[in-house]
Amino acid sequence: MSPPVPALSPEQKQELATIAQRIIAPGKGILAADESTGAIAKRLSSVGAENTEENRRWYRQLLFTADSRVDACIGGVILFHETLYQKADDGRPFPQVIRGKGALVGIKVDKGVVPLAGTNGETTTQGLDGLMERCAQYKKDGADFAKWRCVLKISEHTPTRLAVMENANVLARYASICQQNGIVPIVEPEILPDGDHDLKHCQYVTEKVGDVPVVSPCPHHVPVVSPPMSPCPQVLAAVYKALSDHHVYLEGTLLKPNMVTPGHACTKKYSPEEIAMATVTALRRTVPPAVPGITFLSGGQSEEEASLNLNAINRCPLARPWALTFSYGRALQASALRAWAGKKDNTKAAQEEYVKRALANSLACQGKYTPSGPAGAAASESLFVSNHAY
Amino acid sequence: MTHQYPALTAEQKKELSDIALRIVAPGKGILAADESVGHMAKRLNQIGVENTEENRRLYRQILFSADSRVKKCIGGVIFFHETMYQKADDGTPFVQMIKDKGIVVGIKVDKGVVPLAGTDGETTTQGLDGLSERCAQYKKDGADFAKWRCVLKISDNTPSALAIMENANVLARYASICQQNGIVPIVEPEILPDGDHDLKRCQYVTEKVSSGAGSSAGTVLCRAGGLHAARSSQVLAAVYKALSDHHVYLEGTLLKPNMVTPGHSCPTKYSPEEIAMATVTALRRTVPPAVPGVTFLSGGQSEEEASINLNAINTCPLVRPWALTFSYGRALQASALGAWRGQRDNATAATEEFVKRAEVNGLAALGKYEGSGDDSGAAGQSLYVANHAY
Numbered sequence: 001m002s003p004p005v006p007a008l009s010p011e012q013k014q015e016l017a018t019i020a021q022r023i024i025a026p027g028k029g030i031l032a033a034d035e036s037t038g039a040i041a042k043r044l045s046s047v048g049a050e051n052t053e054e055n056r057r058w059y060r061q062l063l064f065t066a067d068s069r070v071d072a073c074i075g076g077v078i079l080f081h082e083t084l085y086q087k088a089d090d091g092r093p094f095p096q097v098i099r100g101k102g103a104l105v106g107i108k109v110d111k112g113v114v115p116l117a118g119t120n121g122e123t124t125t126q127g128l129d130g131l132m133e134r135c136a137q138y139k140k141d142g143a144d145f146a147k148w149r150c151v152l153k154i155s156e157h158t159p160t161r162l163a164v165m166e167n168a169n170v171l172a173r174y175a176s177i178c179q180q181n182g183i184v185p186i187v188e189p190e191i192l193p194d195g196d197h198d199l200k201h202c203q204y205v206t207e208k209v210g211d212v213p214v215v216s217p218c219p220h221h222v223p224v225v226s227p228p229m230s231p232c233p234q235v236l237a238a239v240y241k242a243l244s245d246h247h248v249y250l251e252g253t254l255l256k257p258n259m260v261t262p263g264h265a266c267t268k269k270y271s272p273e274e275i276a277m278a279t280v281t282a283l284r285r286t287v288p289p290a291v292p293g294i295t296f297l298s299g300g301q302s303e304e305e306a307s308l309n310l311n312a313i314n315r316c317p318l319a320r321p322w323a324l325t326f327s328y329g330r331a332l333q334a335s336a337l338r339a340w341a342g343k344k345d346n347t348k349a350a351q352e353e354y355v356k357r358a359l360a361n362s363l364a365c366q367g368k369y370t371p372s373g374p375a376g377a378a379a380s381e382s383l384f385v386s387n388h389a390y
Numbered sequence: 391m392t393h394q395y396p397a398l399t400a401e402q403k404k405e406l407s408d409i410a411l412r413i414v415a416p417g418k419g420i421l422a423a424d425e426s427v428g429h430m431a432k433r434l435n436q437i438g439v440e441n442t443e444e445n446r447r448l449y450r451q452i453l454f455s456a457d458s459r460v461k462k463c464i465g466g467v468i469f470f471h472e473t474m475y476q477k478a479d480d481g482t483p484f485v486q487m488i489k490d491k492g493i494v495v496g497i498k499v500d501k502g503v504v505p506l507a508g509t510d511g512e513t514t515t516q517g518l519d520g521l522s523e524r525c526a527q528y529k530k531d532g533a534d535f536a537k538w539r540c541v542l543k544i545s546d547n548t549p550s551a552l553a554i555m556e557n558a559n560v561l562a563r564y565a566s567i568c569q570q571n572g573i574v575p576i577v578e579p580e581i582l583p584d585g586d587h588d589l590k591r592c593q594y595v596t597e598k599v600s601s602g603a604g605s606s607a608g609t610v611l612c613r614a615g616g617l618h619a620a621r622s623s624q625v626l627a628a629v630y631k632a633l634s635d636h637h638v639y640l641e642g643t644l645l646k647p648n649m650v651t652p653g654h655s656c657p658t659k660y661s662p663e664e665i666a667m668a669t670v671t672a673l674r675r676t677v678p679p680a681v682p683g684v685t686f687l688s689g690g691q692s693e694e695e696a697s698i699n700l701n702a703i704n705t706c707p708l709v710r711p712w713a714l715t716f717s718y719g720r721a722l723q724a725s726a727l728g729a730w731r732g733q734r735d736n737a738t739a740a741t742e743e744f745v746k747r748a749e750v751n752g753l754a755a756l757g758k759y760e761g762s763g764d765d766s767g768a769a770g771q772s773l774y775v776a777n778h779a780y
Binding site: 117180 | 396559
C-alpha cells in the first residue's frame with residue numbers, strides 16, 4: 001500500500017538511487033575507515049603507534065591519498081565524525097580529498113550498542129535522537145551516505161525475536177531519517193559468528209541449508225553450513241519487513257551483511273565456493289532485487305580470505321540481481337597498518353599495501369581475482385577479534 | 391516460554407512495584423508540572439508574565455509550597471529537567487520539598503516528537519540515546535518515576551499501523567530502560583482527539599459500547615467518540631504487546647491515557663457517565679490487571695470537567711482492577727495560574743487554588759466528589775489548545 005503522503009519526491013528518489021549506484025559501480029566497493037576513537041586505539045597499539053589525533057589523521061591521510069590506481073576500486077569511504085572534519089597536509093578537508101578521487105563520502109551515525117534487558121547479552125543500537133538534524137549537517141559537510149551497525153549474536157538461545165524485531169525497527173528508523181536528508185543509508189545487521197557454541201554446531205556438518213539447489217556446474221554437493229547461519233535469513237526478512245513498514249525507498253539503500261561463514265571456533269574449513277553458495281542463497285531468499293548493492297563486511301576474515309570469498313560470490317552460478325561487493329575495514333587495511341607502524345617514513349610502503357588490496361578486491365567484486373605470488377605478510381593472518389566492537 | 395534471563399531481580403521488582411503503589415495510593419494522583427520551557431512560554435504568556443527561569447521557578451514554588459493538605463491527594467509530581475535542580479526562596483531544593491511531603495518525584499525524559507516520513511503528519515518520540523545513564527543520574531538526584539509522551543492522531547487514515555507499532559515500540563524501550571534503573575515508567579500514549587474530521591463525524595449514531603457486565607443499554611456516543619474508543623483500544627493493545635515483548639514488568643508501570651471523549655468540535659455534550667462507561671470499557675479490554683494504576687491526562691478538559699469525569703469513572707459499575715486517578719497539568723493549575731498573574735503578593739491565594747483542585751481530584755479518585763455546581767471562573771473554562779504540544 002503506498003503511503004498516504006509520499007515519504008520522498010521523485011527528485012529525492014532519483015538523487016538517492018544515483019548516489020547508491022555510484023558507490024557500487026562495477027569494480028568498486030567501500031573502504032570502511034570509520035573506526036571510532038576506541039576501536040582505532042586497538043589498531044594503532046597493535047603496531048606500536050600512539051593513539052593521538054595526529055596519528056589518526058596521518059593514518060587516514062595515508063589511505064585517502066593513495067595514488068590513482070585506487071580511483072577505479074573505491075566508490076565510497078566511510079568516515080568517523082572526527083575524520084570528516086580533519087584535513088590533509090595541504091589543507092584540503094578529507095571529504096574534498098576523497099571526492100577529488102571520484103569516491104563518495106559516508107559517515108557513521110550510530111552511537112553504539114546498548115543492552116536489551118531480559119536477554120542473554122543482546123543489544124540494540126542507539127543514535128536516533130537528533131539524527132535528522134545531524135544528517136542535514138553532514139550532507140552540507142560533504143557526506144552522501146551513512147552507516148549504522150546493529151549486532152545480533154548467535155548462540156543456543158539467541159537471537160531472540162525481541163532482538164531481531166527491535167534491531168530491524170531501529171535500522172528502519174535510521175534509514176527513513178537518512179533518506180529525508182538526501183543521504184543513502186547503509187543498513188548493517190551484523191551477525192556475530194563467535195562463541196563456544198560454534199564448536200557444537202560445527203558438528204552438524206552435513207546439514208542442508210533449507211532446499212538449496214544442487215546446480216550442475218558446481219562441483220560441490222549441498223553446502224555444508226551449520227545452523228549458526230540459519231538466523232541470517234530470519235534477520236534479513238525482519239529487516240526488509242521493517243524497511244517496508246517505514247516507507248524506506250529500497251533503491252536508495254545498500255545492505256552490509258556478513259557473508260555466511262562458520263563460527264571461528266569451528267575446526268572444519270569450508271571452501272570459498274561453499275561459503276559463496278550459502279551466502280548468495282540466503283540473500284536471494286530475503287533481499288529484494290530493488291536493492292542496488294550488497295557490500296559485505298569482512299568480519300574476522302584475513303585480507304586474502306575476504307578477497308577470495310568475495311570473488312567466489314561473484315562467480316556463484318545463481319542469479320544475482322544486486323551488485324555484490326566489499327565494505328572492508330580490516331581486510332583492506334591490515335597490511336597497510338602493519339607496514340606503516342606509526343612511522344611517517346613508511347607512508348609510501350603502507351600505501352602500496354593498501355593499493356594492492358584495493359586492486360585485489362576490485363577484481364574480486366567482478367569475479368576476476370586470481371591470487372598470484374605470495375600474499376602480503378598480513379594478508380593471510382586471521383583478523384578475528386572476539387566480540388568485536390567497532 | 392520460560393524466561394531464562396530475567397530483566398529484573400525480585401528485589402528490583404519489589405522496589406518498582408512499591409513506588410507505583412505509593413503514587414496511586416487510594417485518593418491520590420499526580421501533579422504534572424513537567425511543562426517544557428517552550429510550553430511554559432504559552433502558559434505564562436496567557437497571564438502576561440515573562441518566560442524567565444526565575445518566573446518559572448516562582449511559579450513552581452507556588453505549587454510546591456502547598457501545605458500538608460496535599461499529602462493525602464498528591465502521590466507524585468512530574469518535573470521538567472530544569473525544575474529538578476531549582477530551589478525555593480529559602481534554598482530548599484524543590485525535590486526535597488516534594489519528598490518531605492511524602493510525595494514521589496518524577497521526571498519527564500522524552501525529547502519531543504519527530505515526524506514519521508511517509509505518513510500524514512504522524513510522529514514518533516525521541517529520547518532513547520543515553521537514557522540509561524540519564525535515568526541512573528535522575529535516580530541519584532531523587533526521581534523514582536518517569537514520564538514519556540507519545541502522540542497519535544485520529545483522522546481518516548491515521549493512526550496508521552506504522553505509527554501504532556513504532557510508538558508502542560519506543561514506549562516499551564523507554565519503559566525497559568527506566569526499570570533497569572529503579573525508575574517506574576509512566577507510559578503515555580496520547581490520542582489526540584482534535585481536527586476537522588470530528589465535525590463531520592459528529593452524527594447521531596447509536597453505537598453500543600458493549601459492557602463486560604452484560605445487560606444494560608449501550609452507551610450513546612457520536613461517531614467520533616466511538617472512533618476514539620476503537621482507536622484507543624487498538625493503540626493500547628499494541629502498547630501492551632510491546633511491553634510484553636520487551637520484558638517490561640507491568641506491576642512496576644503506570645499508564646497515562648486519555649479518557650475516551652468525542653472530538654472538541656463535536657457539538658453534542660455527553661454525560662460524565664457516558665464518558666466513564668466508554669473509557670472504562672476500552673481499558674478493560676486492553677489493560678492487564680497487573681498494571682497498578684491508570685493516571686488520566688486531562689487533555690483540553692476544564693478543571694471541573696476533569697474532576698467530574700474522573701469521579702464518574704470511579705463510580706462506573708464495571709469491575710475496575712486498577713486504580714483510576716489523575717495526572718493533571720492544566721486541570722490542576724489553571725486557577726492557580728490565573729490567581730498568581732506573576733505577582734508575589736498573589737502567591738498564597740494561588741497556592742490555595744491549587745490545593746482546592748488537588749483535594750477535589752483526590753475525592754474524585756475515590757468516587758466521592760459531588761461537584762461544585764459552579765461552572766463559572768477558571769474551573770469551568772475549557773482548556774483546549776489545538777494540536778497541543780507539551
